[in-house]
Amino acid sequence: MLSSLLDFTDPAIASLYIAGITGLIAAGALYYAKKAPEKRDLERVEMNTADTAQRLEQMHTELAENTAKTNERLDGMENHLAQMGKLAREQSAREALNARAQRVSITAMTGMVPVAYPMEITLTLMEADVVPTRVEPFSESGSFGSFPCNAVRQGCWSAKIQPRQVNRWYASGFPVDDITYRRRVKLRIYMLIEEQEVHRDFAAQLECIDGTFTLDGSY
Numbered sequence: 001m002l003s004s005l006l007d008f009t010d011p012a013i014a015s016l017y018i019a020g021i022t023g024l025i026a027a028g029a030l031y032y033a034k035k036a037p038e039k040r041d042l043e044r045v046e047m048n049t050a051d052t053a054q055r056l057e058q059m060h061t062e063l064a065e066n067t068a069k070t071n072e073r074l075d076g077m078e079n080h081l082a083q084m085g086k087l088a089r090e091q092s093a094r095e096a097l098n099a100r101a102q103r104v105s106i107t108a109m110t111g112m113v114p115v116a117y118p119m120e121i122t123l124t125l126m127e128a129d130v131v132p133t134r135v136e137p138f139s140e141s142g143s144f145g146s147f148p149c150n151a152v153r154q155g156c157w158s159a160k161i162q163p164r165q166v167n168r169w170y171a172s173g174f175p176v177d178d179i180t181y182r183r184r185v186k187l188r189i190y191m192l193i194e195e196q197e198v199h200r201d202f203a204a205q206l207e208c209i210d211g212t213f214t215l216d217g218s219y
Contacts, residue, residue, distance in 0.1 A: 094196070101198040104130055106189060108204060110215040115167060118160040119213055123189065125155055133197060135159045136188040139172035143188075166213060170206050182207045187217065 107124040123132050132149040144165040149157040161169070173183025185206045190199045204217030 094198075097193050097196050097198045100193055101191060101200045104191065104193075104200060106132075106200070106202070108135075108187060108189070108202070108215060108217040110213070113166075113213045115208065115211050115213060116163055118162055119166045119215065120158055120160050121187075121215060122152070123149065123157045123159070125157075125191075128155070129193070131192040132157050132159075133190045133192055135161070136190070136199075137161060137165060137169040138186050138188055139169070141172055144169045144172075146190075170208055170213065173206060176205055181209050 105126045109122050109124075110119055113119045121135060123135075125132065134146050134148050136146045137144045145161070147159045147161050149159045152158050169185055170183055173185040176182040176184050183206050185204055187202045187204050188199050189202065190197055202217055204215055207214045207216075
């Protein structure tokens with residue numbers, strides 16, 4: 001009997017065998033068809049992929065913008081530090097020139113000048129590379145003007161102060177040793193050192209006797 005069932009020469013048995021195999025193949029195809037992704041799944045995957053790509057592009061753009069801003073800030077900080085360094089060097093050089101100005105040897109003298117005439121102050125300097133540019137009589141109450149210096153000869157300059165300013169300057173001074181006609185006054189002398197204008201302040205004595213002024217000061 002078994003040999004009869006396995007006899008593929010029998011048309012009936014062969015048909016049954018083929019039908020069984022066909023059924024198995026159909027069942028397998030149905031199973032894998034159910035397991036295969038549907039169109040909606042593929043659309044969701046494509047949408048998620050597109051969203052991810054868009055977010056990555058946005059992140060890339062934001063990173064590039066932030067990097068540019070950071071570089072700009074770093075450049076700004078570098079320029080600021082360079083400027084601060086330059087200002088510090090200029091300040092240091094300025095302080096060195098001011099310190100040198102305080103050591104310049106200057107003599108300021110006048111002859112006897114009537115109160116109604118301009119006072120001509122003669123300045124004598126020992127340093128050949130120092131050039132006085134202007135003088136400024138002043139006191140605690142303020143300045144009485146600025147007057148240019150003119151070269152007279154090597155190492156010698158002069159500046160003229162107008163009578164009104166001289167009288168105000170004298171009136172602002174303090175008596176010296178209770179001598180009412182002799183006043184202690186202040187004189188600021190501006191000068192060029194290494195092509196930079198600096199100044200030095202001096203205390204001088206200004207006398208007024210019989211309507212005549214005389215200034216004496218060695219510094």
